[in-house]
Amino acid sequence: MTTDLGNSSMSLVAFSAVVTITLLLCVMTGPDRDDLDEFYTGYGSLSAMRNGLAIAGDYVSAATVLGTVGVVALYGYDGIVLALSTALSLMLLMFLLAEPLRNAGRFTMGDALARRMPGRGVRVTACVVTIAALLPLMLVQLAGTGQLMAYILGFSGDSLKTGCIVGVGALMISYAAIGGMKGTALIQILKIVMLLGSGGVIAVLVMNRFDWDAGALFDTAAAQSGVGSSFLESGLQFSGGPHPQLDMITSQFAVVLGGACLPHVTMRMYTASSARQVRRSMSWAVSSVVLFVLVITVVGFGATALIGRAAIVQADPQGNSAYLLASRAVFGADVSTAETLLFTTVTTAIFLTLLASVAGMILACANSLAHDVFASRVSELSPRREMLLARLSALAVGGTAILLATLVQHRSLQPLITLSFCLSASAIAPALVYGLFWRRYTRTGMLCTLIGGTLTVLLLMPGTNLVSGSPFSAFPEADFNWFPFTTTGLVSIPAGFAFGWLGTVVSGRRKAEEHRRQYEAVEGWILAGAVRRGE
Numbered sequence: 001m002t003t004d005l006g007n008s009s010m011s012l013v014a015f016s017a018v019v020t021i022t023l024l025l026c027v028m029t030g031p032d033r034d035d036l037d038e039f040y041t042g043y044g045s046l047s048a049m050r051n052g053l054a055i056a057g058d059y060v061s062a063a064t065v066l067g068t069v070g071v072v073a074l075y076g077y078d079g080i081v082l083a084l085s086t087a088l089s090l091m092l093l094m095f096l097l098a099e100p101l102r103n104a105g106r107f108t109m110g111d112a113l114a115r116r117m118p119g120r121g122v123r124v125t126a127c128v129v130t131i132a133a134l135l136p137l138m139l140v141q142l143a144g145t146g147q148l149m150a151y152i153l154g155f156s157g158d159s160l161k162t163g164c165i166v167g168v169g170a171l172m173i174s175y176a177a178i179g180g181m182k183g184t185a186l187i188q189i190l191k192i193v194m195l196l197g198s199g200g201v202i203a204v205l206v207m208n209r210f211d212w213d214a215g216a217l218f219d220t221a222a223a224q225s226g227v228g229s230s231f232l233e234s235g236l237q238f239s240g241g242p243h244p245q246l247d248m249i250t251s252q253f254a255v256v257l258g259g260a261c262l263p264h265v266t267m268r269m270y271t272a273s274s275a276r277q278v279r280r281s282m283s284w285a286v287s288s289v290v291l292f293v294l295v296i297t298v299v300g301f302g303a304t305a306l307i308g309r310a311a312i313v314q315a316d317p318q319g320n321s322a323y324l325l326a327s328r329a330v331f332g333a334d335v336s337t338a339e340t341l342l343f344t345t346v347t348t349a350i351f352l353t354l355l356a357s358v359a360g361m362i363l364a365c366a367n368s369l370a371h372d373v374f375a376s377r378v379s380e381l382s383p384r385r386e387m388l389l390a391r392l393s394a395l396a397v398g399g400t401a402i403l404l405a406t407l408v409q410h411r412s413l414q415p416l417i418t419l420s421f422c423l424s425a426s427a428i429a430p431a432l433v434y435g436l437f438w439r440r441y442t443r444t445g446m447l448c449t450l451i452g453g454t455l456t457v458l459l460l461m462p463g464t465n466l467v468s469g470s471p472f473s474a475f476p477e478a479d480f481n482w483f484p485f486t487t488t489g490l491v492s493i494p495a496g497f498a499f500g501w502l503g504t505v506v507s508g509r510r511k512a513e514e515h516r517r518q519y520e521a522v523e524g525w526i527l528a529g530a531v532r533r534g535e
């Protein structure tokens with residue numbers, strides 16, 4: 001009891017210190033004048049290493065940390081595949097989209113798409129899809145804040161959890177509004193360094209418990225899983241569905257394609273000062289994420305091996321507490337002051353991950369609202385007014401996210417995570433691939449891609465077993481499950497590409513030729529690494 005009280009007190013002090021330091025960083029590094037390039041991109045002043053760490057920080061959200069470790073701990077092999085899919089997603093961004101995105105865009109995804117298809121309609125639609133893809137992820141992080149604080153600090157009252165969501169949400173809005181791109185980048189760097197450092201130490205301690213024998217770790221985890229050898233085989237996570245193997249492939253495809261195109265990650269491409277720097281930045285980002293994947297794989301299996309799958313499910317049916325449970329279990333019964341300090345560092349890293357992840361998402365949505373919607377409506381909007389609009393947009397987006405998070409905090413949040421990745425994979429990914437590489441792609445095709453892909457996901461998602469029809473769904477008391485897969489990707493991803501192709505065909509040969517000539521005029525900008533307009 002005394003030890004738990006000491007841990008809670010130390011964690012509270014650490015959280016307060018992190019909040020103070022990060023706010024100070026935002027104030028010190030935020031834009032000190034009305035300059036859009038400074039607010040939106042930080043002038044591309046970060047080195048390749050720091051920019052790469054910031055990209056990795058944006059990419060690794062709290063849902064990735066807690067959720068992926070939970071899947072590894074509960075489903076073994078399937079969790080490893082999910083963890084590898086997150087790394088593969090960033091590699092896809094690195095090799096296929098990073099340089100063209102940096103060359104085509106300036107501040108937002110709307111810039112990249114409007115380079116091909118100038119016009120307010122494309123920008124407004126891109127903004128709507130950006131918010132639709134990121135808002136569910138924001139709700140997951142914010143709702144998780146209340147649960148994390150309750151677990152660490154030892155309270156259970158709903159009003160206190162709601163208070164944590166509101167307070168932390170206000171901090172996240174402040175980070176985005178005050179710090180801009182450079183301020184949030186420094187927070188992301190601090191977060192990924194703390195996350196990798198503390199997680200690496202936990203992984204080392206886990207391996208040390210098993211005498212650095214990975215086979216012994218896996219065998220013990222399988223024995224403690226309650227499902228035997230199935231824990232080390234494919235399909236356990238989706239075994240309750242009619243098509244487990246196909247469901248697993250579809251889910252991983254949605255993660256790979258969707259994770260690479262989430263707007264708060266792609267916006268980091270615009271902060272690179274050159275095509276060479278974006279390549280070097282992505283190398284650092286991929287290396288960091290691969291190391292993180294190794295860490296969470298060891299920690300996830302360690303959680304199952306040390307405390308058992310049943311205990312993890314009892315603490316949280318989704319396994320989101322597995323990371324913290326493993327961090328505690330690895331120390332054994334007698335916990336020293338140094339081990340208490342290490343556990344506090346782990347919890348502080350997760351808390352900072354929550355703060356930084358939502359701040360980046362709020363910034364991406366606010367930038368898109370201000371730049372793609374409001375600035376595109378007024379031809380001569382001053383930089384001062386646009387920055388004010390961006391900060392007000394951060395307040396509006398953050399306030400909405402806080403309100404919705406308080407409403408969904410008692411529901412399963414997995415459907416929201418899946419919704420974000422499916423929207424990104426089904427609407428944003430086809431639009432970016434077609435827009436950056438297909439010469440005959442038309443404005444009608446682009447709008448059909450963004451709107452059609454989004455509507456397909458929104459239509460199919462309520463029918464999945466994540467929303468109803470299972471004990472772990474968002475509405476376990478109801479059953480309107482009619483779509484036989486966990487994600488919508490099997491239908492919605494091909495549909496997104498098909499809508500783009502169909503919209504282009506319907507536009508007619510004349511329009512296609514016109515857009516081909518427009519693309520050829522900017523092809524050098526997009527593919528050859530030319531200097532961007534405005535630089």
